Amino acid sequence: MTETVTANGFKLDTSGQRVVVDPICRIEGHLRIEVNLDDEQVIQNAVSTGNMWRGLEVILKGRDPRDAWAFTERICGVCTGVHALTSVRAVEDALKIQIPANANHIRNLMMLAQYTQDHLVHFYHLHALDWVDVVSALKADPKATSELQQSISPWPKSSPGYFRDTQARLKRFVESGQLGPFSNAYWGSPAYKLPPEANLMAVTHYLEALDFQREIVKIHTIFGGRNPHPNWVVGGMPCSFSLDGTGGINMEWLNLVSSIIDRSITFIDQVYIPDLKAIASFYKDWGFGGGLSSQNLLSYGDFPIVANDRSLENMMMPGGAIINGDLSKVHDVDVRDPEQIQEFVTHSWYEYPDENKGLHPWDGITEPHFELGPNAKGSKTNIEQIDENAKYSFIKAPRWRGHAMEVGPLARYVVAYARGNEEIKEQVDGLLHDLDLPLSALFSTLGRTAARGLECSWAAHKMRTVFDSMMANLKAGDTATANMDMWEPSSWPTDVKGVGYGEAPRGSLGHWIHIKDSKIENYQAVVPTTWNASPRDPAGNIGAYEAALLGTPVANADQPLEILRTIHSFDPCLACSTHVMSPDGEELATVKVR
Amino acid sequence: MPVDSDVDTLILGIGNILWADEGFGVRCVEALNARYEFDDHVRLMDGGTQGLFLLPWVSHVSRLLIFDAIDFGLKPGELRVILDDDVPQYMGAKKVSMHQTGFQEVLMSARLLNEQPQQRALIGVQPEQLDDYGGSLRDGTRQRIPEALSRACTLLDEWGVAYRERATPLDVLDLIGPGELEMSTYELGRPQ
Numbered sequence: 024m025t026e027t028v029t030a031n032g033f034k035l036d037t038s039g040q041r042v043v044v045d046p047i048c049r050i051e052g053h054l055r056i057e058v059n060l061d062d063e064q065v066i067q068n069a070v071s072t073g074n075m076w077r078g079l080e081v082i083l084k085g086r087d088p089r090d091a092w093a094f095t096e097r098i099c100g101v102c103t104g105v106h107a108l109t110s111v112r113a114v115e116d117a118l119k120i121q122i123p124a125n126a127n128h129i130r131n132l133m134m135l136a137q138y139t140q141d142h143l144v145h146f147y148h149l150h151a152l153d154w155v156d157v158v159s160a161l162k163a164d165p166k167a168t169s170e171l172q173q174s175i176s177p178w179p180k181s182s183p184g185y186f187r188d189t190q191a192r193l194k195r196f197v198e199s200g201q202l203g204p205f206s207n208a209y210w211g212s213p214a215y216k217l218p219p220e221a222n223l224m225a226v227t228h229y230l231e232a233l234d235f236q237r238e239i240v241k242i243h244t245i246f247g248g249r250n251p252h253p254n255w256v257v258g259g260m261p262c263s264f265s266l267d268g269t270g271g272i273n274m275e276w277l278n279l280v281s282s283i284i285d286r287s288i289t290f291i292d293q294v295y296i297p298d299l300k301a302i303a304s305f306y307k308d309w310g311f312g313g314g315l316s317s318q319n320l321l322s323y324g325d326f327p328i329v330a331n332d333r334s335l336e337n338m339m340m341p342g343g344a345i346i347n348g349d350l351s352k353v354h355d356v357d358v359r360d361p362e363q364i365q366e367f368v369t370h371s372w373y374e375y376p377d378e379n380k381g382l383h384p385w386d387g388i389t390e391p392h393f394e395l396g397p398n399a400k401g402s403k404t405n406i407e408q409i410d411e412n413a414k415y416s417f418i419k420a421p422r423w424r425g426h427a428m429e430v431g432p433l434a435r436y437v438v439a440y441a442r443g444n445e446e447i448k449e450q451v452d453g454l455l456h457d458l459d460l461p462l463s464a465l466f467s468t469l470g471r472t473a474a475r476g477l478e479c480s481w482a483a484h485k486m487r488t489v490f491d492s493m494m495a496n497l498k499a500g501d502t503a504t505a506n507m508d509m510w511e512p513s514s515w516p517t518d519v520k521g522v523g524y525g526e527a528p529r530g531s532l533g534h535w536i537h538i539k540d541s542k543i544e545n546y547q548a549v550v551p552t553t554w555n556a557s558p559r560d561p562a563g564n565i566g567a568y569e570a571a572l573l574g575t576p577v578a579n580a581d582q583p584l585e586i587l588r589t590i591h592s593f594d595p596c597l598a599c600s601t602h603v604m605s606p607d608g609e610e611l612a613t614v615k616v617r
Numbered sequence: 618m619p620v621d622s623d624v625d626t627l628i629l630g631i632g633n634i635l636w637a638d639e640g641f642g643v644r645c646v647e648a649l650n651a652r653y654e655f656d657d658h659v660r661l662m663d664g665g666t667q668g669l670f671l672l673p674w675v676s677h678v679s680r681l682l683i684f685d686a687i688d689f690g691l692k693p694g695e696l697r698v699i700l701d702d703d704v705p706q707y708m709g710a711k712k713v714s715m716h717q718t719g720f721q722e723v724l725m726s727a728r729l730l731n732e733q734p735q736q737r738a739l740i741g742v743q744p745e746q747l748d749d750y751g752g753s754l755r756d757g758t759r760q761r762i763p764e765a766l767s768r769a770c771t772l773l774d775e776w777g778v779a780y781r782e783r784a785t786p787l788d789v790l791d792l793i794g795p796g797e798l799e800m801s802t803y804e805l806g807r808p809q
Binding site for chain 2: 078079081082085086087090093094096097103144148196230233234236237240241249250251252254
């Protein structure tokens, strides 16, 4: 039997040609995708494998809980701040530490800045090139490009001369033979649909965004002290304010933050959002990649308005779970409940005493056990084909009440929409109206991409709200940034558990900690990519990546642009490299997954 | 502090200190900082595995010195110095790990913005072992740190960048990374 139906309702057929895409991603180590294509080149089975062990849990055992953030910051080269924040939150939760109002404001500002910068960079420097043909931009008419730009946005950099200069600069770069970030792509593929002028406009904004994103990073530098790895502290934030300018963060720097926020709002609303709409309007018929998004979505919610209160009403981004696509009911999520979040390893390269049961992260076990299934091809050091009926990934399979869930900006947006959040409803309805699309269009690769863009704008505007609240608090005389009452381990209980959780740009992130005799007894991180890239579970549910790839036609197996589009829409990593191999393992092409 | 324009020289260690020899670059900058003092226009940085986050610091200096673990196809522990236009090519030639692709893109992005440092140098070592998560440098790699430092000093001399032996030992406030990740502390804390 090659045809089956999964527990979560997806039809799989493994009879067709197998294609292996082996991108190397840094978030979870390496990521590999295998698909089966039918006679019409449509994906009928997809297998997501993380093929590098992430042993963070083991590294942290026995260390000082107050240092854990510095280690977790090194898990990944993109999400430094979110891991550090989640780690200090876990320790604060365990020790019942209340943080000052300013610390909450600064953390919110730093995370919102991270959303803004990360989403912007993801769109222009990773994902846009799945839709935008750089080489075609060389053929564009600068005058027509200028007209196009002026028809969609008031952004001032729009003269024919400006686009002519950019085009000439691009041409010199291409002719030098060093395409750099633009090398190894599928330029000229029929899957690209934009006219040359739209391509030139988007590539020009690629350069502008590259320049502008450096400004947003300064917010991290100002509040985090050291760069590129900001400082954090259990109990608050390690920076200090001095509005009169005697050391610490002064008015000059705060004014700089305020100006960066204003410029971020303008850039995103006048460049990113109009580009997103313009590009999307040419791909309205490419409705693939929905996967789990029309069924099961999860968000922990984040950005507490008032410090130390994680209630639903206090979250700028409300959390919850949607099951079976029923938007009329949003379920509350309790990360402490052992029945809600569980990780399974039946198909993961780990060992549990009982392989058919899931474990809540507080009871989590990270015991690696690498073995290939009986139907795998190749060897342990050179896997040619995965056997997905056996263990096949170093990523565990997290489930919420037994359901495979999608996390990320689309999940957050659908949950917030279903919760009736006015700001988000207005954004979503406005975009769908402008593009003349129904709500169901959100449940797709492009929907994921659109939600990320809207959220980038949301985050930039929220930076303004948070900054103003922080300034009001500072001007009222409260300059405290950290609560160090519980700093000394002698003040701690001997055996406690805590959880830090929130929403990283890529989705729901949780760190569960068990502290015993002032040392880390157990530490488990369930990261966004664990949810999205998860392998199957004992019930047979497939994860978000696997589900999203099903049903997608691939025009040319040697150039799996369609697979990359959908995987990129989840934002797996900043810089990845992909090898595309034929069924016999021969390397056909090397592409860049930016 | 925000990016300041008076810094014209960046000495950058890149790599993941949690992956054995991958930490070489960061450990070199740490050692350089422990031994020497520099003027204010020189910035030493633990770049970790950060990609585009490094662009603001890379794109406005005129001199860039990078320490890293690179697969040159040499014997483990061998050291090599690469200059100027050869730097990005080497970083992309054979990837030991993804941060090199990331960093190569940082250099290319700086070039796209017409803000590439005029002088660039890479001091790289051929790693011995990478897949020991939570481990530290292997002996053969660790022993190359003094040589890497002396090659760096030669380059700085050529560039006319001054440095002085520290008169008093490094203060904790001068560390370039969090104290708990400093090499000896990191190694002591490894679980058995």
